[in-house]
Amino acid sequence: MKWSVIICTHNRADDLGETLQAVSRLNYPAGDFEVLVVDNASQDDTEGVVEQAAAGMPHLKYLREDKLGLSHARNTGIANAAGEFVAFLDDDAAPIPAWLEKLEERFQNSRVACVGGRVKPVWRTLAGWPDWLHPRLIGYFTVIDHDDFRDFGYPCCPAGTNVAFRKAVFDEVGTFDPNLGRTGTSLLSNEEADLCVAIAQAGYRILYTPEAVVHHKVHENRLTREWVLDRSYWGGVSSAIMERRRFGAGNRVHKTLKYLALIMASESLKRILSLTDDHKKTFFWECQALFSRAFLKTLWLGHGQGNAAKGKS
Structure with missing residues (x-):
């Protein structure tokens, strides 16, 4: 066969x-x-x-x-x-x-x-x-x-x-x-x-x-905002679970710095874009921030804690 x-x-x-x-x-x-x-x-x-x-x-x-x-x-x-x-x-x-x-x-x-x-x-x-x-x-x-x-x-x-x-x-x-x-x-x-x-x-x-x-x-x-936000959150959780398993401590430090910077950049860009009525880019950076927060919570607290802390904040 x-x-x-x-x-x-x-x-x-x-x-x-x-x-x-x-x-x-x-x-x-x-x-x-x-x-x-x-x-x-x-x-x-x-x-x-x-x-x-x-x-x-x-x-x-x-x-x-x-x-x-x-x-x-x-x-x-x-x-x-x-x-x-x-x-x-x-x-x-x-x-x-x-x-x-x-x-x-x-x-x-x-x-x-x-x-x-x-x-x-x-x-x-x-x-x-x-x-x-x-x-x-x-x-x-x-x-x-x-x-x-x-x-x-x-x-x-x-x-x-x-x-x-x-x-x-x-x-x-x-x-x-x-x-x-x-x-x-x-x-x-x-x-x-x-x-x-x-x-x-x-x-x-x-x-x-x-x-x-x-x-x-x-x-x-x-094809709803809610689904895409959920997908962003679970994407962050999933990536962190996988990377905790497959990669070493160096990756954890690198990704922590990367996603902390991305969260700060996302918040700044969202505020700027809200003044321009560019809904696509505003929502995109909202998703990026949500992914990053979910990734970091799960990377450092584990899946159970990350899930409990969903909150989209």
């Missing part, structure tokens, strides 16, 4: 059905890849959707993981994968037909352990980019759209909705950290970044290919 495609899902049966339709159109030999759907404690008709799709996809398998958390679900998929390579796809995403072929082309060098592809947004209800949302925040919507081939290195890394690994690397560096990644409605993240740092520290390469394209839905509930 060459490939295992893993789709983790939680209460998105309708989106999952569309994703499985797209996966069924992959132009990779059917006998050389499997599709594993990991149902992460869903309460909807996820199992029924998979059963219906399996009638036309004999290589499709259903797995259940009742311990809530995206990292738990991904690790269950890895434990059951038979492929030489493991590719992850979100339950609300659609790969192009040549997706696996284009990912595989970048694994020719044995020192390449991870390959990520392009992620294009599908704006479900957006008539135009919101006038309050700065383009520099587009990464919060899982958009990766570089035109060139490149190596990734932290803080840049592939998106979890379009990333593949050489399965053998998990035996060497471990799998996804259950302390990171989405859990229910929590916006905790950075489980992919954490794993990619471990892979790079082990001496392997992480590559990007613009030719392996996935179209990923941006749900309407994310």
Whole structure:
């Protein structure tokens, strides 16, 4: 078996059905890849959707993981994968037909352990980019759209909705950290970044290919100020948890100085910009300040204290 495609899902049966339709159109030999759907404690008709799709996809398998958390679900998929390579796809995403072929082309060098592809947004209800949302925040919507081939290195890394690994690397560096990644409605993240740092520290390469394209839905509930602020806060928490684990004391001092300076700069810029009615930049710096505060609280107090102190102040 060459490939295992893993789709983790939680209460998105309708989106999952569309994703499985797209996966069924992959132009990779059917006998050389499997599709594993990991149902992460869903309460909807996820199992029924998979059963219906399996009638036309004999290589499709259903797995259940009742311990809530995206990292738990991904690790269950890895434990059951038979492929030489493991590719992850979100339950609300659609790969192009040549997706696996284009990912595989970048694994020719044995020192390449991870390959990520392009992620294009599908704006479900957006008539135009919101006038309050700065383009520099587009990464919060899982958009990766570089035109060139490149190596990734932290803080840049592939998106979890379009990333593949050489399965053998998990035996060497471990799998996804259950302390990171989405859990229910929590916006905790950075489980992919954490794993990619471990892979790079082990001496392997992480590559990007613009030719392996996935179209990923941006749900309407994310196009609000509240969601973007929450995403900023949890981004800071997630980055701090990961960096406490992967980097030494020198990094802690460096990042403390960096984010203290960023907080002070953000507050000054917000006051100046408030006089110009530039809502995009004002909101952008509000997000930067929130990320920085959350990062520092979590870096020095730990996750529990950082979470309790959320407060967006």
